[in-house]
Amino acid sequence: MTDKVLDTTASATWKQRFRAASIAWAKVAANNPARGLVCTNKDGIYQLYAWEVSSGTLTALTSQPAGVVGGIISADGEYVYYHHDQQGNELGHFVRVPFAGGEPEDISPDLTPYASFFIEQSHDGSLTGFLAASPNGFEIYATDGSTTRQLAAYKQITYGPKLSYGGEIAVMSTGEYTGTLDTSLVAIDVQSGVEIAKLSDGNEVKNHFGDFSPVAGDMRMLAVTNVSGYDRPLIWNPRTGERHDLAIDEISGDVTPWAWSPDAKKILLGQLYQAEYQLYLYDIAAQTATKLNHPSGVLGGYAGNGFFVSDTEIFVTWQDSTHPSQLVALDAATGEQTRTVLAAGEPPAGRKWRSVTFQSENGSPIQAWLVTPEGEGPFPTILETHGGPTSVMCEFYSPNSQTWVDHGFAYFTINYHGSTTFGKDFERSIWGKLGNLEVEDMAGAHRWLVDNNISTPDGIIVTGWSYGGYLTLQSIGKRPELWAGGMAGIAIADWALMYEDQAETLRGYQRALFGGTPAETPEATRDSSPITYAEQVTAPLLVIQGSNDTRCPPRQMRAYEEKMNTLGKPIQIEWFDAGHGSRAQEQSIQHQEMMLRFAYQVLG
Numbered sequence: 001m002t003d004k005v006l007d008t009t010a011s012a013t014w015k016q017r018f019r020a021a022s023i024a025w026a027k028v029a030a031n032n033p034a035r036g037l038v039c040t041n042k043d044g045i046y047q048l049y050a051w052e053v054s055s056g057t058l059t060a061l062t063s064q065p066a067g068v069v070g071g072i073i074s075a076d077g078e079y080v081y082y083h084h085d086q087q088g089n090e091l092g093h094f095v096r097v098p099f100a101g102g103e104p105e106d107i108s109p110d111l112t113p114y115a116s117f118f119i120e121q122s123h124d125g126s127l128t129g130f131l132a133a134s135p136n137g138f139e140i141y142a143t144d145g146s147t148t149r150q151l152a153a154y155k156q157i158t159y160g161p162k163l164s165y166g167g168e169i170a171v172m173s174t175g176e177y178t179g180t181l182d183t184s185l186v187a188i189d190v191q192s193g194v195e196i197a198k199l200s201d202g203n204e205v206k207n208h209f210g211d212f213s214p215v216a217g218d219m220r221m222l223a224v225t226n227v228s229g230y231d232r233p234l235i236w237n238p239r240t241g242e243r244h245d246l247a248i249d250e251i252s253g254d255v256t257p258w259a260w261s262p263d264a265k266k267i268l269l270g271q272l273y274q275a276e277y278q279l280y281l282y283d284i285a286a287q288t289a290t291k292l293n294h295p296s297g298v299l300g301g302y303a304g305n306g307f308f309v310s311d312t313e314i315f316v317t318w319q320d321s322t323h324p325s326q327l328v329a330l331d332a333a334t335g336e337q338t339r340t341v342l343a344a345g346e347p348p349a350g351r352k353w354r355s356v357t358f359q360s361e362n363g364s365p366i367q368a369w370l371v372t373p374e375g376e377g378p379f380p381t382i383l384e385t386h387g388g389p390t391s392v393m394c395e396f397y398s399p400n401s402q403t404w405v406d407h408g409f410a411y412f413t414i415n416y417h418g419s420t421t422f423g424k425d426f427e428r429s430i431w432g433k434l435g436n437l438e439v440e441d442m443a444g445a446h447r448w449l450v451d452n453n454i455s456t457p458d459g460i461i462v463t464g465w466s467y468g469g470y471l472t473l474q475s476i477g478k479r480p481e482l483w484a485g486g487m488a489g490i491a492i493a494d495w496a497l498m499y500e501d502q503a504e505t506l507r508g509y510q511r512a513l514f515g516g517t518p519a520e521t522p523e524a525t526r527d528s529s530p531i532t533y534a535e536q537v538t539a540p541l542l543v544i545q546g547s548n549d550t551r552c553p554p555r556q557m558r559a560y561e562e563k564m565n566t567l568g569k570p571i572q573i574e575w576f577d578a579g580h581g582s583r584a585q586e587q588s589i590q591h592q593e594m595m596l597r598f599a600y601q602v603l604g
Contacts, residue, residue: 004408006600008593013348014403019044019590020345022324025305028053030123030214033309035077035099038327038342039069042437045584048082050099056342060099064088066548067584070117073099081107083116084274087577089548090503092114092170094130107143108132114139115503115550120163123214127167127190131160133504140172142190151188157181157269157508161188164212166221169196169238171221173208179432181390181512184207185223187238197238201227206424210257211265220379222257222267229424233257233269236286247287251280254421258300259307259314261332268306268314270299272421274367275355275394279306279316292335295328296320298394308332315341319397321353323370350402353395358448360417361440367422368414368445369393372454379410380454380603383445385438387466389418389430403592409599410454416441416471432494432515434528435467435474435485442475446482458484461599467491470530473560476541477533483604487595489544490552493560501553505506531556534563540570542598544591547575561591572598 003147007014021042028036036051038058045066061080062068066088072081078099084106085092091113095104107128108114114132121128129142129151138158140151150180151161151170156179160172170190173183177200184200185207210233219239224231226325246267248255253273260267267278269289269403277299279292289596297320300306306316312332319325324344328337353369360366373379382404386393393413401411415422417437418430428438441463449455462483464472468492476486492498496518497511511517518525526532541564545557559571564571574594576587 004406006407006596008596011539014180014399014406014592015589017347017350017399017402018585018592020118020324020347021329021401022319023342024069024325025317026051026315026327026342028208028307028315029073030075030121030124030307032075032077034075037071037080039071040342041067041585042112042345044586048080050080050101051342060103060340061099061101072119072121074128075121075123079391081119081121081128083119087548088546090505094119108141108148110148110322111141115505117505118159118161120161122163122166122167123212123254123390124216127163129161129163129167129170131158133508135504137504138174138508140170142167151193152186157183157505157512157559159183160209160214162209162221163190163442164221165214165216167372169212169219171209171212171238175508175512178203179512180204180515181509183208185209185238197241199223199236199238199243200346201225206231211260213266214260214262218264220264221314222260224256226424231256233267233282244284246282246289248280248282248289250350251289255280258305261308262311266511267358268308271308272392272394275369275415275419275421277394279330281312281332281335290333292330293339294318294330294335297323298325298396313338316322317337319344320368321395321398321401322347322350324397325603347399347402351405353401355395358444360437361443361447362437362444364417364426364437364441366414366416366441366444368412369395370410370412372384372410373405373408377410377453378450378456378459379408379454380599381410381412381449381460382599383442383449383460384411384413384464385416385442385464385468385471386419387464387468388420389416389434389438389467390420390427391467392420392422398596399588400592403596407596410449412445412449412454413439414445431513432521432524434513434524435471435478435530436527437477438471439475442471443479443482457482459603461485461487463487463489463595465491467492469552473530473541473543474528474533476539477530477536480536480538481540485540485542485599487542487598488543489591490546490549491543491557492530492552494529494556495525496529497556497559498553501550501555506551531563534569535567537564537569540598541572542595543571543573545573545575547577 024039119130156175158174161170187197271278326344327342469488472488
């Protein structure tokens with residue numbers, strides 16, 4: 001056990017890290033660069049803020065109790081659009097609010113409440129398109145401000161629509177033709193509603209969209225294919241069918257197109273290879289890619305969070321394991337950081353993560369991040385698995401990791417099978433059999449930590465949130481001999497019950513992961529559900545779950561809790577009044593303190 005005293009005072013160093021403001025993302029209006037939109041937790045919870053770009057002034061536009069983390073600013077900078085739900089349940093309507101503030105206006109009042117993860121406006125501002133997922137499937141709508149109409153509808157998971165400069169064409173990325181997470185691009189003529197083009201590189205290949213050209217009349221759009229085994233960028237014209245795959249064979253790993261230059265002659269490319277970021281500038285005419293000399297760390301966090309504000313300057317969010325996310329300006333030719341546009345808070349100094357590789361029980365090399373306290377091991381250790389699973393843990397600013405280190409713990413977070421940036425085969429390897437390879441990876445991590453004197457065999461607690469919470473429950477059931485305890489947040493315990501209650505966006509995602517509904521895949525659903533292994537659990541378990549969560553709904557967790565109690569298994573559940581995770585600093589601090597107390601109790 002650690003010899004560090006548990007510090008729960010109001011001014012504790014670790015609490016200061018949680019309270020350091022972070023700029024989650026920022027956007028500038030397409031035709032009014034004086035105005036922008038920012039998502040930040042500077043006032044304690046992530047909300048949307050109107051941004052006067054020249055002065056840096058931020059004015060709060062939302063005050064949702066559960067926070068708001070998504071939205072867009074209109075092309076003219078007059079309105080901000082976001083999905084308005086009830087206490088984080090992710091079911092509601094898209095609304096718009098004036099840049100100067102005011103009451104939200106529902107842009108789809110005639111629709112029943114829907115889940116969604118996409119809204120976009122054409123570059124000229126004439127058309128706004130959004131996705132509405134309901135029991136009817138994935139429906140694509142467009143509105144010109146006075147009339148809203150349906151453009152398309154699909155049963156399988158769908159993203160979009162992406163809109164051309166003047167709203168002439170809408171492009172969706174859909175799994176309609178594969179039934180999996182592999183998607184093809186479908187283009188529709190907005191005026192006629194007729195499908196005019198499809199881009200597909202095969203049923204086991206993902207084609208995804210990027211942005212349309214920012215030049216009027218130019219129908220080219222950026223897109224992605226992983227036919228090679230990694231994401232690769234291309235330019236596609238759905239009007240003519242012309243396609244141009246970028247000449248970047250010398251760049252390894254996933255490479256995605258982030259943004260056009262204002263004249264559409266260059267493209268900002270983001271390389272994410274084995275959990276590390278690198279930006280390039282691609283000259284279309286010369287077919288050459290120039291590596292940019294930017295700070296190391298996490299840039300953007302997702303494609304589209306880096307953008308040109310002029311021919312000479314790029315804005316992008318940047319963070320690393322000891323610095324919260326902030327908006328910085330890069331020289332568009334060299335990538336050198338020229339200034340900080342929107343600063344983050346200043347947390348106490350922390351310890352840098354370092355990248356390591358270990359061998360899974362199944363023999364595969366697994367990349368991970370490690371941070372340890374000062375001194376020699378072994379240390380009590382926290383093994384964390386990220387959410388997703390189609391995600392990746394990079395060197396993010398992580399107050400929780402530094403909290404563990406403050407208290408004498410080592411912190412180890414792994415990119416298990418199913419994580420992105422390690423190739424298509426690695427990402428797809430878990431499809432249809434979730435919770436098997438990943439648990440073998442976690443067992444390999446346990447062995448590596450012990451063999452390298454980071455921890456003792458009985459000193460490792462496993463944790464994670466969302467899919468990471470699922471893997472916590474799955475691993476303590478399938479491999480109970482390995483773990484001293486488990487701490488699961490907003491977790492999945494029973495895939496079958498979850499499917500019955502979750503929002504349609506996640507139902508579509510679950511069908512794609514499993515290859516069908518629970519009724520169609522009963523054996524895989526049972527084998528992949530932690531509730532199946534509840535009888536084997538021996539380690540104490542803490543679960544922190546949102547009572548309004550439509551991604552990992554409450555009923556399936558209550559069923560797991562009831563079974564564990566019936567079996568006499570050690571389980572403690574904390575319910576909080578929000579959806580899929582907390583967006584509030586103080587609530588995150590409360591959850592972290594709960595986990596600290598649990599870890600101290602478990603390890604004596």
